[in-house]
Amino acid sequence: MTHPDFDRIIDRRGTQCSKWDDMQAAYGVDPDDGLAMWVADMDFAPPACVQAVVDRAAAHGVYGYPGANPPYLAAIGWWMEHRHGWRIDPSWVLTCAGLVNAVAMAMAAYTQPGDGVIVMAPVYHAFGRVIRAGGRDLVELPLAMEDGQYIMDWPAWEAMLTGHERMLILCSPHNPGGRVWSEDELRQVADFCIRHDLILISDDIHADLVLPGAPRHRMMATVAPQVADRLVTLTAATKTFNIAGVHIGNAIIADPTLRARFQGALAAAGVSPAMLGQDMVAAAYSPEGAAWVDALVDYLDGNRRLFDDAVNAIPGLRSMPLQATYLSWVDFRATGMTNAEITRRIQTDARIAANHGATFGRGGDGFMRFNIATPRARVIEATDRLAAAFADLQ
Numbered sequence: 001m002t003h004p005d006f007d008r009i010i011d012r013r014g015t016q017c018s019k020w021d022d023m024q025a026a027y028g029v030d031p032d033d034g035l036a037m038w039v040a041d042m043d044f045a046p047p048a049c050v051q052a053v054v055d056r057a058a059a060h061g062v063y064g065y066p067g068a069n070p071p072y073l074a075a076i077g078w079w080m081e082h083r084h085g086w087r088i089d090p091s092w093v094l095t096c097a098g099l100v101n102a103v104a105m106a107m108a109a110y111t112q113p114g115d116g117v118i119v120m121a122p123v124y125h126a127f128g129r130v131i132r133a134g135g136r137d138l139v140e141l142p143l144a145m146e147d148g149q150y151i152m153d154w155p156a157w158e159a160m161l162t163g164h165e166r167m168l169i170l171c172s173p174h175n176p177g178g179r180v181w182s183e184d185e186l187r188q189v190a191d192f193c194i195r196h197d198l199i200l201i202s203d204d205i206h207a208d209l210v211l212p213g214a215p216r217h218r219m220m221a222t223v224a225p226q227v228a229d230r231l232v233t234l235t236a237a238t239k240t241f242n243i244a245g246v247h248i249g250n251a252i253i254a255d256p257t258l259r260a261r262f263q264g265a266l267a268a269a270g271v272s273p274a275m276l277g278q279d280m281v282a283a284a285y286s287p288e289g290a291a292w293v294d295a296l297v298d299y300l301d302g303n304r305r306l307f308d309d310a311v312n313a314i315p316g317l318r319s320m321p322l323q324a325t326y327l328s329w330v331d332f333r334a335t336g337m338t339n340a341e342i343t344r345r346i347q348t349d350a351r352i353a354a355n356h357g358a359t360f361g362r363g364g365d366g367f368m369r370f371n372i373a374t375p376r377a378r379v380i381e382a383t384d385r386l387a388a389a390f391a392d393l394q
Contacts, residue, residue: 004292006044006299007375019043019371023353034351035374035382040175040327042242042373047292049283050241054276063275072278075285076250080235083290084207086219092254094262095273098247099205099234100126103169105251106232107134109265110199110258116165118198120152122360122367124175139165140362143177149321150177152185154192167199168192173206173217173324176360176369180215180323183223190224190231199258202233205249206325208240208293211301214323221254229255232262240293241284242373248277300326303372303379310383315393317386326373329357333366335393342368350385 012020013031019039023029027038036043045051057063073090080086096102103126111117113135119127121140131138141160144153170189173180181189193200202220210217221233236249253259283289304322311319311328316335319328332342339358346352346368357367372379387394 004044004047004295004299006296007377008045009375009377010043010045012043027347027353029347029351029353034353035378035385036353037371037374037382038353038355038369040239040371041244042326042371043375043378044242044296044373046241046243046280047284047289049286049288049292050243050280053279053283057276057279066273066275066278069273069278069282072282075282076235076252079237079285079290080219080252084217084219084222086222088252089254092252092259094251094253094259094266095278096249096251096266097271097274098238098244099203099236099249100130101247101271102234102249102251103127103201103203104130104134105262105265105269105271106199106201107131107136107167108269109261111136111166114164115167116162118165118168119361120171120174121362122176122357122364123169123171124203125355125359125361127169127171128361137164138361142362148318150174150179152188154188157192161196165196165198167201169201169203170220171203172220173204173210175206175325176327176329176355176357176364176367177320178322178325178327178329180210180217182215183218186218186220186223190220190227193227193230198230200227200231202231204233205236205239207235209297209300209326210324211297211304211322213301217324221252229258231255232258237281237284241280241289243277243280243284246274246277246280248274248281299376300373303374303376304328306376307370307372307379307383310387313394314387314390317390326371328370328372330368330370331366332368335390339365342366345389346386349389350382352382352385 019036020031023036080088116137116139117131118139128138141157143150207217233252238244308319311317318331355369357364
């Protein structure tokens, strides 16, 4: 495999790219001189094996309805076994229009309006948006912090439940904190769901983006078989290979009763796979794709080290230790500044579009999330701008 050129600057402006073309409207940052570090996609081209699928489709020139795709299911099985030690049956795989769609389908399948759906906050903001839009009650269990990282707070959480909760969504690895949950923590989640009769949705979309030196990510199904009759595992190639615009993901469900209910929700919503998505995933989940991911996480780790060193050198700022994902969660609370002052310095002075911590729910105030999956020159530029914007603290 030719070594990927992650340093190559690809100009995404003017391509209907949310990350770059929408940041003026969202943050008041002009894409002509601003840096986009918010939307969770990467500024890198996917591996050549994925691009070849698109090239072949364009050369063929007919874009009709896709049929059954055994190579797609086989590739998912190969990837889960070889990268995550999880052997699955192809019949367990149900394809969704991305994992946010999968969360909505799970709510339709397993809950009713007014039911409580649990998240561990702060957490990926789309969970709360979908839960509220579906007429369910968002139940935020606040993560505690120990040695600068998030941990699960079981004694506090047990006391917070009311009995109307029907589902728990686990973000594994955690976004925005970047934690890789330990096997013991995963088992505790499983036991908590059994104890409170909760359906467990494990969103493992960042499972492939574990950085060197971090603990190994484990799939819930491999460490807590006792939860199999209530477990829905969500996986996707979209974050890993930067093909999020294809909107394709999987719900992997071993239990036949649970799977049938999810399949019924998909049928009721008329969800079916897009034409190119399955072939792109089949190409990505391959030895060539695996080599590309290995190179990617090494590059991301270099960006992480550079970003962390620069941010942590600014008094009052602290970047949470990142074990997985490419999303740096920075704590500004020790500056004593208001959220408005923090965002003014980042958006107006540094001209960086980054996610506001409060959008991630309970516990997010005083934080900002920065996407470092961009060529290193941009990461260096971002850290220089942040240092200048907070120069009075130094």
